[in-house]
Amino acid sequence: MAAPTTLGENLRAQGVSRRGFLKLCAATASMLALPPSMVPRIAHALEATRRPSVIWLSFQECTGCTESLTRSQAPTLDELILDLISLDYHHTLQAAAGEAAELARHQAMEANPGQYLVIVDGSIPGPDANPGFSTIAGHSNYDILMETVANAAAVIAVGSCAAFGGLPAADPNPTGARSVMDLVADKPVVNISGCPPIPMVITGVLVHFLTFGRLPELDEYRRPMAFYGQSIHDRCYRRPFYDRGLFANTFEDEGARKGWCLFRLGCKGPTTYNACATAHWNAGTSWPIQSGHPCLGCSEPSFWDGGGFYEPLSVPTTATATTLLAAAAAGAVVGGATTARAKKQTRNLVAERQPVTVEELEKKL
Amino acid sequence: MSELDRIPVVAEQARDDTQCSPLGLPASVNPILQEIRYALERLIANGEEHRIDLSALPCGPADLERLTELLGTGEVQARVEALGPTLIQETAVPGVWFVDYQDAPARRLVRHIEIALVPQMLRPQPQDLEAAITLLDARCEQETSGSPPQSREA
Numbered sequence: 387m388a389a390p391t392t393l394g395e396n397l398r399a400q401g402v403s404r405r406g407f408l409k410l411c412a413a414t415a416s417m418l419a420l421p422p423s424m425v426p427r428i429a430h431a432l433e434a435t436r437r438p439s440v441i442w443l444s445f446q447e448c449t450g451c452t453e454s455l456t457r458s459q460a461p462t463l464d465e466l467i468l469d470l471i472s473l474d475y476h477h478t479l480q481a482a483a484g485e486a487a488e489l490a491r492h493q494a495m496e497a498n499p500g501q502y503l504v505i506v507d508g509s510i511p512g513p514d515a516n517p518g519f520s521t522i523a524g525h526s527n528y529d530i531l532m533e534t535v536a537n538a539a540a541v542i543a544v545g546s547c548a549a550f551g552g553l554p555a556a557d558p559n560p561t562g563a564r565s566v567m568d569l570v571a572d573k574p575v576v577n578i579s580g581c582p583p584i585p586m587v588i589t590g591v592l593v594h595f596l597t598f599g600r601l602p603e604l605d606e607y608r609r610p611m612a613f614y615g616q617s618i619h620d621r622c623y624r625r626p627f628y629d630r631g632l633f634a635n636t637f638e639d640e641g642a643r644k645g646w647c648l649f650r651l652g653c654k655g656p657t658t659y660n661a662c663a664t665a666h667w668n669a670g671t672s673w674p675i676q677s678g679h680p681c682l683g684c685s686e687p688s689f690w691d692g693g694g695f696y697e698p699l700s701v702p703t704t705a706t707a708t709t710l711l712a713a714a715a716a717g718a719v720v721g722g723a724t725t726a727r728a729k730k731q732t733r734n735l736v737a738e739r740q741p742v743t744v745e746e747l748e749k750k751l
Numbered sequence: 752m753s754e755l756d757r758i759p760v761v762a763e764q765a766r767d768d769t770q771c772s773p774l775g776l777p778a779s780v781n782p783i784l785q786e787i788r789y790a791l792e793r794l795i796a797n798g799e800e801h802r803i804d805l806s807a808l809p810c811g812p813a814d815l816e817r818l819t820e821l822l823g824t825g826e827v828q829a830r831v832e833a834l835g836p837t838l839i840q841e842t843a844v845p846g847v848w849f850v851d852y853q854d855a856p857a858r859r860l861v862r863h864i865e866i867a868l869v870p871q872m873l874r875p876q877p878q879d880l881e882a883a884i885t886l887l888d889a890r891c892e893q894e895t896s897g898s899p900p901q902s903r904e905a
Contacts, residue, residue, distance in 0.1 A: 402833075402834060403833045403834075404876040404878060404879055405831055405833040405837075405872055405876060406833035406834035407834075408833075408871070408872065408876065409833060409834055409835070409837060409852050409860070409872070410834065412852055412860070412861055412863070413852060413860040413861045415804070416804050416806050416807060416860075416861040419807060421802075421804070422802035422803070422804050422863060423802065425802075620809075621809045622809070623779075623809055623810065623811035623814075625809070626778065663809060664806065664807055664808075664809065669858045670806075670858065670859055676811075
């Protein structure tokens, strides 16, 4: 018997009923901020879709983004990995290690040229930085990133480190950390910022790609509008208190006890764009402001350098000139290379890549 | 100068929409009720169904509780077991249903208000219905041949 090739066939083979599938699509439409009337279209598209190969690269990161993904409830990680995508490489989750792991990545790249997705978490020491700051199997993060994205369909930068540099790039940025979009110029890049990002946003972008065959509409920082289109402040259930001038001034006062606006306690909600207010965290249990804590603005560029977390908002967060230029140059869908040429390119890149040497480390330290 | 006095000026009372509607409901609940009302008109007029995703609305738990209380509880309750439970509750308003989609550990995925004669999850899905006669025939044939009928394939 031939192996199931489409998601619909795969689900049928696993005994998932169409009602169950309809439920999955209803949850998907909700997280993509699509009207419930889109549910039948999503169901139809996902039924016929083929599972894309996904390569997940982890660079200068804390694994919080993977932790976030493993707590996604719609779909669950198991469903995501087994049903929606073919996760062919992921340091933390894969069973293989060492050369076998790297071989899996190369095989996925060669088998799916121009079609596989690359997910990156963590920032990358740039081409001018000491390559020894972060390596995998002796090779620099920069070399591995450029080699892997060369024949990718698109790149998804997960977390604020991959999207904007994050904590590693915070002043004084000792490792010369750069974001993915600073380095990848010729591929579509989607930023799913947040520290960590909301798990449903990660899976939502993947589901959107599978449903519509293209990446979702993006904002000026290449973040999907469905999740980053409105500020925390605009979607906050405490907003009426802001409008009426009712604020908590300390974490113990009457305003805090009554659930008033946290603006004066440093809430960055007015300048932060994310879906926390509607998607919530921990299986929909709550979110920071509902728990009585101001928003830190973790999904915005340079939030680590944006001033004290508990200082009232005075200066809007802004992007660096590099970021803005890169965002303005957001590319269209990948086109291009033929399969044969792509495979050859991948092999050449792998063959030409050299491990970081001791001389290089000493020279640039 | 005296002409200005003849211009009728009425000072309107400032409304505080952020607090409560005239019905005493939270401000976020009122638009939902208006949407339900409009959807009911279309359902009655031409059978058009409508769904509202409550998870996507900026409502606090108290707002949703108030909305649930206002719509009341109807006669029909249903539970669909498919990738976890889906709980369906008719409200006291005919044609208005709460549909609570949950995952296998019974955590809420999304909650809809559905304005329909029968919620979509309760109806057979079109592809399943197309296979219904074939399935019935197969079960009858198995019964005739003496072998136990197999459970319905998804």
